[in-house]
Amino acid sequence: MYWLSTKRAKAFMLLPTLLIYSIFIIIPVFIAVYYSFTEYTGLGKAKFTGISNYIRMFGDKLFLIALRNTLLVLVLGTVFLLVGSFLVAHIMNVNFTGNAFFKMIIFAPYVIAPIIIGIIWGYILNPNYGMLNSFLRSVGLDGLAIEWIGGTKWSPLSLALVFTWQMLGFHATIFLSGIKAIPGEMYEACAIDGANGFQKVLFVTIPMLKETIIINTVLIITGVFKIYELVYQMTGGGPAHQSELLTSYMYFTVFTSRRYGYGMSIAVVILTLSIIGSFAYIRIVARKKQEGGA
């Protein structure tokens, strides 16, 4: 396309994106890093304090609780979602009456605003009048009627469950596109060798889906670092910040207690964790490109 690649044409095509992206995505990252080395209350000038914010974190109990909760949601959410969406994708791949309806319903929670999902699930998981515990008590399973939310212990599990409910269809659909790309001959060869259904999944599907599994895992990891509304609506981070995630704790530090410098150092930690998690994804995309594929 070198005929059209004049300097002016390239600038015309590239500049709007580069300008908006740089101003509102890349420069803000540097601003966050800058403030993370300062103390700033919103008044006057930010005071440079070196790495003291980062040192303070390790003595901040609330930060460590938020970190632990985030890692719990990360592990639980990844396991629930990978297993669940893998199973659901296989069902989607079967030709049965109502397949399209099934796909539509499973995907639907993805388009509902997270803030509304948080509200609705709050009414289901409320330990006193919520649907789940009322049901468990009515069938005599009082022992299972735990403090899903509002207590100090189980909130991360509840967050992971609601997150799974919300994202199941999305990740299953990505798996489905991977499954559809596996050539049918692979399974035929496998059948000739006498493999049963389970062996086919183990020796053909999973190895062939390696890349899709990595992509899904990365999207789940970055997704966990985007959970905020669920915490905000279901527990408000409480009681006494015991159910806070890193994102919600950072939001609290910055916009409620107005410790901008410290809040930005938490933001930098979130960013670092998310980048580590996404690294594999970017590498796959880059490698695919080198191989010349789309």
Added chain:
Amino acid sequence: METAVRKKFSIKKVLFYLLIAAILVISMLPILWAVLLSFKTNNEIVNAPLALPDLWSFGNYQRAVDTIDFGRMYFNTIFIVVIATFFSVAITFMSSFAIARMTFKRKNTADYLYFYLLMGIAIPVYVLLFPIYRIDSLLGILGTRLGLILPYIAVNISFNTLLFVGFLRGIPEELEEAAVIDGCRLVGLCTRVVIPVMKPTFVTIVIFNAVYIYNEFPFASTFIQNDRLNTVSLMTSMFKGQYSMDYSGIIAASLMIMLPELVFYVFLQKYIIGGMTAGAVKG
């Protein structure tokens, strides 16, 4: 032999349909439960959680309509969704076309640009909240619609670049070369040759961008400070904050806010799921 196979198959079939039914129930139950709650009184929700309402009334919906200015809220939201989605899709298509098709003096320039624009995938929006707040106030657009629209355009760029460049690299250039030889200029080439081929990709990207912006909460709650500009998710949250004891009113309001989106979804879902299974999101 034949019948034995069929019999085994039908037991499997029953189990299979039971599994499907169970998954469907889990997916739909929370929404159906919310619908049920929206007809109950606050007293019934707290004291008889599993019971049906004594009286099926639309009182809760009436209260929601009386307190929330639905017209203004939808106008604010849809205005922002349309403008931000349009510009986000348009400018990312342009830059993606440049990255995938145009030639640069240095061979690696296109790859560097691509990588630069993809980095955003790894950046959680929460990290950007306070910095963008500062930038908005520096530019004098804090609290205006523009102060929300520009960040919305920006946060979709990485995702759109991934899909557009991925697709463009997958289609052959010959058609475009022929058009150029026939005297087609850049704008004509894009609008008359390239975009028609990419229609399904466009539809998928537009829907994903629009859904994201429609539902977005953290940016809206941080950058909008004037109630007159409230968007859908902001309104939901404010209603809950103000009437925190009115359980049934909150549920009714949430359902009314969610309903239009679900209706759109039912009509457009085949493009979302179809676009994704065609490999769009996988990249």
